Amino acid sequence: MPAGSSPQRERQSEHIKESAEKRGVPTGRAKEIAARTVNKERARSGEAKTASRASLRDKKSAPQRGGERSHSGAQGPTRDQLYEEARKKGVEGRSTMNKRQLRDALGH
Structure with a gap:
């Protein structure tokens, strides 16, 4: 040092x-x-x-968790966030849907 x-x-x-x-x-x-x-x-x-x-x-030597290197690309809202939006909009069958199905049902 x-x-x-x-x-x-x-x-x-x-x-x-x-x-x-x-x-x-x-x-x-x-x-x-x-x-x-x-x-x-x-x-x-x-x-x-x-x-x-x-x-x-250069990028930081030791990025913190969740920093700019933590994801390969934009992931969008989580399944829980999509579920909440579907609940508010009254989407039928939302409890059995996966993330992709919730996105499709919501038009994302």
Whole structure:
């Protein structure tokens, strides 16, 4: 870690290193992965004095659950949401319908 790094970045680095080691990555490589990841996050958040263009425009290193990489495409409303809409519209037989059937019955 660079001198003057925040305690949060120190913890982040340690967590990444430990996680990599649990996966069987050698210690030296785990430290390198942690340092590169934390440096990229520092650059993206404006904490680093210098940063490459790739670091600034690339997707996040560790996206949160449900982030932009979590789905392959637009899934639309859930079956439960479609069911509720069908209930409000009084669609007959909705309780036995699957998602596709509910979409078709509602004209989605």
